[in-house]
Amino acid sequence: xxxxxxxxxxxxxxxxxxxxxxxxxxxxxxxxxxxxxxxxxxxxxxxxxxxxxxxxxxxxxxxxxxxxxxxxxxxxxxxxxxxxxxxxxxxxxxxxxxxxxxxxxxxxxxxxxxxxxxxxxxxxxxxxxxxxxxxxxxxxxxxxxxxxxxxxxxxxxxxxxxxxxxxxxxxxxxxxxxxxxxxxxxxxxxxxxxxxxxxxxxxxxxxxxxxxxxxxxxxxxxxxxxxxxxxxxxxxxxxxxxxxxxxxxxxxxxxxxxxxxxxxxxxxxxxxxxxxxxxxxxxxxxxxxxxxxxxxxxxxxxxxxxxxxxxxxxxxxxxxxxxxxxxxxxxxxxxxxxxxxxxxxxxxxxxxxxxxxxxxxxxxxxxxxxxxxxxxxxxxxxxxxxxxxxxxxxxxxxxxxxxxxxxxxxxxxxx
Numbered sequence: 519x520x521x522x523x524x525x526x527x528x529x530x531x532x533x534x535x536x537x538x539x540x541x542x543x544x545x546x547x548x549x550x551x552x553x554x555x556x557x558x559x560x561x562x563x564x565x566x567x568x569x570x571x572x573x574x575x576x577x578x579x580x581x582x583x584x585x586x587x588x589x590x591x592x593x594x595x596x597x598x599x600x601x602x603x604x605x606x607x608x609x610x611x612x613x614x615x616x617x618x619x620x621x622x623x624x625x626x627x628x629x630x631x632x633x634x635x636x637x638x639x640x641x642x643x644x645x646x647x648x649x650x651x652x653x654x655x656x657x658x659x660x661x662x663x664x665x666x667x668x669x670x671x672x673x674x675x676x677x678x679x680x681x682x683x684x685x686x687x688x689x690x691x692x693x694x695x696x697x698x699x700x701x702x703x704x705x706x707x708x709x710x711x712x713x714x715x716x717x718x719x720x721x722x723x724x725x726x727x728x729x730x731x732x733x734x735x736x737x738x739x740x741x742x743x744x745x746x747x748x749x750x751x752x753x754x755x756x757x758x759x760x761x762x763x764x765x766x767x768x769x770x771x772x773x774x775x776x777x778x779x780x781x782x783x784x785x786x787x788x789x790x791x792x793x794x795x796x797x798x799x800x801x802x803x804x805x806x807x808x809x810x811x812x813x814x815x816x817x818x819x820x821x822x823x824x825x826x827x828x829x830x831x832x833x834x835x836x837x838x839x840x841x842x843x844x845x846x847x848x849x850x851x852x853x854x855x856x857x858x859x860x861x862x863x864x865x866x867x868x869x870x871x872x873x874x875x876x877x878x879x880x881x882x883x884x885x886x887x888x889x890x891x892x893x894x895x896x897x898x899x900x901x902x903x904x905x906x907x908x909x910x911x912x913x914x915x916x917x918x919x920x921x922x923x924x925x926x927x928x929x930x931x932x933x
Contacts, residue, residue, distance in 0.1 A: 535665045535890045536658050537649060537725075537883075538642070541831035544824045545732050546642035552820060553635040556813050561628040563806055569624075570596075572784060572802040587786065591802050595622030596782035605783065609797060612785040621782070623746055624806055630746055634739060641731040648724055657883070660685055664891035664899065679895070682887075683902035690880055718877030722839050725882065729832050736825035743814060743821075747777075759818025762811065778811035780804055838885060845881045846872045852884075852897035858904055867912065875907050 534547055563569070570592045572584070597612075597619050599605060606612045623630075649657055660682050667678040749758050762777055764770075780803060787797040838844055849872055853859035859868065872881070888896035 535662050537645070537661060537886050539831055539835075539886075539889050541824070541827040542642065542728075542732060544827050545735065546639050549638040549820070549824060550635045552817075553631050553638065556817070557628045557631040557635070560631065560806070560809065560813070563809055564625075564628065569806050570802055570804055572800040574798050574800045576798075587784075587798070587800050588802075590786055591784035591800055592625060593622075594784065594786075595620045596784045596802050596804070597621070598776045598779035598782045600776065605799070606785075609785075609787060612787070612797075612799075616785060619776075621748060621779070623748065624804060624810060626746075627806075627810060630742075634742065637735055637739065637742075641728050641735060644731065645725075645728045652721075656685065657689070660883070661886055661890050664887045664895050667895050667898075668891055675898075679898045679902055682899050683906060686880070686883065686899070686903060687906055689883075690875060690877070718879050721879040722882045726832070726835065729828065729835065733825070733828045733832065736821060736828055739821045740818070740825070743818065747814065749777075759815050759822070763815050763819075766815075778807040778814075780807055839878055839882060842873065845876075845878070848881060848885070849876070849900055852893070852900040853904055855893070855897040856901040858901050867908070870912075871904065871907050875911055876903070 534543065538546070570588055572588045572591050574587060595616075597615050598621065599619075606615050646658075663678055663682055667675050667682075670678060744758060747758070758777070765777075782802050782804060784800040784802050785797065786800065838848070846868060850859055850868065853868075876884070884896055884900060887899060
């Protein structure tokens, strides 16, 4: 336990710098950490301390019979009843009650929490796989370098910013529609329609797909908990966390709604004793459900919070990336910080810089740098890119073959 606490005390969010925003980190980072802690706590409670205790009102011979009853009820499941309900009297009634009311989720809680953690991380795994196939660790490395630059000063910081800008310049050139001897215009238009890798909107389009996956996952997590806890389609369904918390605050007992019951009954049928088949009814206590209740209330509110964050982040990114005026304003802001922009002198040049050189993917990467490393580092990178553009690419025709653009820049560098 001491080593576990040491690991969590050393946990720092800034170590996890990547091509994600805060809503994404709430899903793949914080949610996974929370679920891991909950799973460890429940597992410790189940396998170290008493998970279930059962009592039968008669004495049966055999030293291990009580242990057998306890293990049987834990594995087989138990049946909760309200305090004002009568217990079944026949085997058939018990069988009906088992079919309609039996619960056995408590034994699976640690494993389902682990599955939830995997599902929370899955969209990020897909996103990182795509990014790696596109550029290896190069793109994420740029964001990490930008974050490290926040702790640098002087020439070291300047050198890091120049390396980031140069890498982004190369990346922007590589993500261009290549020239083609036959049907060059048709090739470019088809690439745009299909959101090809060289259109300048490929990264942004993929990121929105990942955002949708995060959203689907958050909704699926709530439905998974609802079905796992066998809440059915009553008013408790998707709002079960709020309902349980409201019941606790108002003093309503679990015996009224049968959620996370502490006391249940277990029907043991067809037990052979001296060639005679008998059945027994045991009353069991489930102290583990006191902990399960608190954990699932918290997880419900946390998942709803993650869902809301994701719902907010999707239109926010649409607002940032869809409108040209917003993309241009974003770049202007950083150039004005460095006093590198004049409205009268650079107005048309700015439009070309944003639309032809940076394009949607470039703006997206700069947003990610700003979110992970701060506005000052983003301003330095944008200013360096602006200087590169004004020096080498102002008169360049970006509809040409990429190789031609690079050759023109190389020739200009030697002049």
